[in-house]
Amino acid sequence: MRALATAVALRQVTGGAAVRVSAGILIVITIAALLGPSLSSHDYFSMNLAERFEPPTLENARFFGTDDLGRDLFVRTMSGTRVTLLVAIVASFVSLVLGVAYGAVAGYAGGKVDAFMMRIVDALYALPFIFLVILLMVAFERNFLLIFVAIGAINWLDMARIVRGQTLSLKEREFVAAARLIGVPPVVIVFRHIVPNLLGVVVVYITLTIPQAILVESFLSFLGLGIQEPQTSLGALVNGGVSQMERAPWLLLIPATLLAVMLMSFNFLGDGLRDALDPRLKAR
Amino acid sequence: MLRFALLRILSAIPTLCLVVVLAFLMVHAAPGGPFDDERVLPPENARNLAAAYHLDESLPRQFARYVSGLLKGDLGPSYHYRDHSVSELIGAAFPLSLQLGLLSMAVALAVGVSAGVLAALRRNTISDRLITGMAMTGISVPVFVVAPLFVLVFAVELRWLPASWSGDASGRRFLLPVVALALPQIAYITRLTRASMVETLSSDYVRTARAQGLSLFSIVRFHALKPALLPVVSYLGPAIAAVLTGAVVVEIVFGVPGLGQLFVRSALNRDYTLVLGVVVFYAALIVILNLTVDLLYGFLDPRTRNP
C-alpha cells in the first residue's frame, strides 16, 4: 500500500515524459562532465601547436577535435560544463537564499513591514542590473567569487516576490495558526514551518533561474568579463567558437549545442515540475 | 489613475538616487582612470588633465558637482570623447536603440502572439509541438550565437542584406538586428500566450460562448484574447529589460551605434560621466516603461485598477 502511494506521489511529482527526459539528459550531462575527462588522456589546458584545428575524430581520443591552440575540445567542453553548472547552481543558490529569506520574512510579517520591503523590491527592480553587473565586474577585476554573487543578485527579486506570495497564503493555514497558539516564536515558524512548504515553488523556480544564470555568465564571457583563462565555461567556449566559425565550425557547434540542450532541458524540467506541483503557478 | 501614476513616479526617485550613488561609487572604485594609457602621461600633463576635469577634487566634491549638474539637466562632458557632452552622445545613440527595441518588441508580439494562439487552438497536434519546440529553441540559443550566424549567412555568403550599419542607408539594415533581437522574445511570448490561451479557452465563460454556438474564431478574437494577453502584458516589463541586454550583443555584432554598445565602451574606457549618464538614463527609462506597462495592465484588466 505504501509503495503504491509513494509511486503515485513520485509519478505526480515527476510529472510527464518531458520532465523525466529532461532530468535524464541533465543527469547524463552532469555525469559526463564529471567523469568524461578521465576517458581521455588529454587535459583542458595543454597546447599542442602541431595539432591545431583538428576536426572531431575517434583516434587519439580527440572526440571533439582541437581548437586554435591545439587544446582538446572534449575535455575542455566537459570542464567548461562543470564550471557552467557550478556557476549556475551556486548563483541560483545565492538568489534562492536571498529570495526565500527576504520573501518569507516579508510575507510573514505582513502589514507595513511587508509593504516597505516590497517597495524596496520594486525599487530594485528598476535598477538596470545588467549594467551594474558589468560595472561591478569591471570595478572588481572579474573575481571568480564575484561572478556568483553578481549573477545571484540579478535573480533574487523574482524569487522574493513568489515566496512572499506563497507565504501570505501559507500564513493563513491551520498549522501555522496552531504553532502561533502554542507560542512558537515567529522566526522558528518562518524557518521551520513555512519555508519547508515553499520547497515546491522554490524547486520550480530554481530550475528556471539556472538557465538565466547560465545565459548571464555566457553574456559576461562574451564581453570578456566572465571566467578567465585557462579555466573555461560553456559561454566562453561558445564565444571563442564564434570567432573561429568559418575555419573550424565544430568549435562553435559543439559547445553551442550542448549549451542549448542544457538550457532546453532546464526549461522543460521547470515547466513540467511546475505543471505537476502547482498548476496555479502560471507566472511565466 | 493620475494619482497612481504620480505616486509611482515619486517612489521611483529613491531608486534613481540609489542608482546614481551605486554607479558613481563603482565607476570610481574601478582601477584606472579615463586618461590612463600605456603611453603613460608625464606628470604635468596628468595634472593638467585632472584639473581640467576636476578629478583632483575629493570624491564627495566630485559627486556633489555631478549631482548639481544632474539636477539642472546637465550630464557633463564626456571624459573620453573630448569634443562632445554626455547628453549629445546619448542623444545620438538612443534613438537607434529605441528603434531597434520597439521594432523587436513589435515583431516579437506580432509573431509570438499569433504563434501562441495558433498553438493553443491546435493543442497537442503536430503544429502545436512544432511551434512549442521552436519556441523552446529560441529561448535556449543565446543571442550572441545567433547574431554572428546571421551575419555570416545573410550578409557575407548570400549578400542579401548589409553586413553592418553604416554601409547602407536603407531600412534593410534593420532586418537582421531586429530579428536577432526579437527571437528570444518571440519564444517567450509564444509560450506565455499559448499557456494563457489554453487556460482561458477552458474557462467557464468561453465554454458558455461555445455552447451558444459562436465560432472558435470569433471567440478567440472577441472574448478570449484580451484576458489571455494579460500575462503577456505583465511580461513586458522583464521583456524590456531582456531586450536591453540582448541589444548590447546585437549592437556589438552588427556595429549599431546604440546605447548598449556605448555603455560597454564607456565602462572599459573609464569615461565616468558617460557611464553615469547612461546608467541614470536607463534607470529612468525603465521606471517610465514599467509605469506605462502597469497603466496598460490596469487599462486592460479592470480588476487591478484600484491601487
Add this chain to the structure above:
Amino acid sequence: MKAVPYILRPRRARRGLPGAIGSFALAFVCLLLGACSANDMDDVQTLHRGIDAEPESLDFHKARSTAAGDVQRDLGEGLTGYTPDGELVGRAAENWEISEDGRDYRFSLRRDARWSTGEPVTADDFVYSFRRLVDPATASFYSQSVIDIENAAAIVAGEKALEELAVTANGDHELHVRLARPTPYFLALLTHPSMFPVHRDSVEQHGDAHARPGRLVTNGAYTLVAWELGSLVELRRNEHYWDNRSTAIDRVRHHFIPEPTVELNRYRAGELHITDNVPPEAFARVREERPGELHVAPYLNIYYYGFNLTRPPFRDNLELRRALSMAIDRRALTESVTGRGETPAWSWVPPGVDNYVERQLPYATLSDEERKAEARRAYRQAGYSDHNPLKIEIRYNTSDTHQRMALAIQSMWREVLGVETTLVNEEFQVLLSNMRAKEVTQVFRSSWLGDYNDANAFLQVMLSDAPSNMTGYSDKQFDSLVQRAAEQTDPERRRTYMEQAEALMLDDHPVIPIYFYVSKHLVSPRVEGWGDNVLDYHYSQHLSLSPE
C-alpha cells in the same frame, strides 16, 4: 459585448488581432524595402575606409589614438609630412634652415597655403597653435611632441607664460623655432597631428566644441562635413587647399569598426575599400583568397614581455631573465600563434628605422637546440632546477592574441625549463594600474608604438625617469648614452651612441622582445596610390579610385 453575429457587425468593429498583425507586417515590409537610397559605393569618388575606433576628438590638441590620427591627417597639414613610401617632405613649410648647433629652425611657409575658408595660412597661426598645445588649460596629451622647444616644459608645468614659448613669427611666412637641445628628429615630430595648426577664430568662438562639422576649419586636403556619432565621419575635399588639384578623391568616409571580424565581413560584402586590420583567425584564408589585396608591412611597434626589476625573483637575477628569454622560440610564435607575417624580435628597436641598424640579442643566431641548452644552463645558474622550479605569473590584458601568446610561452617555459607559470588575465586599465605600481607584476605583456621614425622613440622608453618604463630599469650608463645621442648633431656619432645604448640595455634584459608588429590592411584593387611605410600613414589625398 453584444452577441451579434460577427458577420453582421459593421466593418469598423471588425478590428482586433488580424488588423494588428496586418499593420505590423505592413510597417515591417515598408521598413524592409525602405528608402532604397543609392548605395554610396556606386559613387566613384567616395573612398570608404575602416578605422578601429571612434576618434576621441578631432581637435588636434586633444587626441592621441591612431584612429584619431588617421582622420586628422586627412584634415590638417603640418610643417612636414610623408610621401606614400615614407619619405619626409615639407608640406605647409616649403623649406627650412637649421643652425649649426641644431637648435634653431627657420621655416619658410608656403605662400599659397589656405584654410578651408580661403584665408591664408600664416606663421601666426602656427605660433598660436603651438602655444595652445602647451597651454595647461588645453590639457593636451601630446604636448610632449614639442617638449624640446625652449620653455615648453616649463609652460606645460604652469611655471612660465604662454608667450615665452620659443616659437615666433617673422612676418607672415617665416616661422622661427628654438629648441632647448638639438633634437635631430624634430622634423619627424612635426608630422604628428598635434603639430598641425588650428584656426584661431574658430577656436576662440567655439572653444571646446570647435571640432565639429560646419565649424572645424582645416588647412589640409579635406574638410569635415559630417560626424555621425558612433558610426563614421565624412570628409569632403577642401577646394582651397594649395595642392587640391592633386587630390583625386572627392569624399572620404572613415567608418568606426572596432571588431576586425566585422570589418572583414564588411570588406567582403563590398562596403569598404580599405580595412584597418585583418583578424588573426581569418588571415590565412584571406592570404589565399585575396593575395593582391592584402598589404602587410613592417610597423614601428614591438610586442614584448617586461620584467618587474624592483622585486624578486627578477631583481638582481640576470641569469634568470636571460634563461626565460632564451627559452622562447620566437619563430614558432610568429608562425603559429600570430601567423600574419610578424617578425621575431631579437632587438628593441624595430627594423626599418631611419639612420639606424638595430642591435640583436647574442643568441639570435643560435639554433633552437643550442639556445634551449643555453637557457637551461642559465636557469640552473640562476639557482633553479627541477626540484626547485620557478613559479611566476604572466599578466596580460584581455585579448585573444595575448592569451594565445601567453599560453604558448607558458608551455615553452614548462617544457624547456620546468617553470610553473600562472596566467593572469586582466582588463586593460587594471593591468596598466598594476604595471605602474610595480607591486604585483612579475612578467607582464606590453607593447610600444613609435611616434616618429627614429630610434630614440624606442630607446627613451627605458630611461630611468621615463613614465612609460614599467620595468623599473635604471642604468646610469644607458641614460647618459641616450642623453648624449639626443644632443649630438652629427648623425654618425649619434647613431653610434644609440647603438651602444641599445646593446647595453638588451644585455641587461629588462624586457623580452618577442615580435615586431606588421601593419595589415586589405586594400581594394580599385584603390591606386597606396604605399606601404613603416609608420603606417596613408593619407587619402595620395589615393585614387579607378572606375569599377
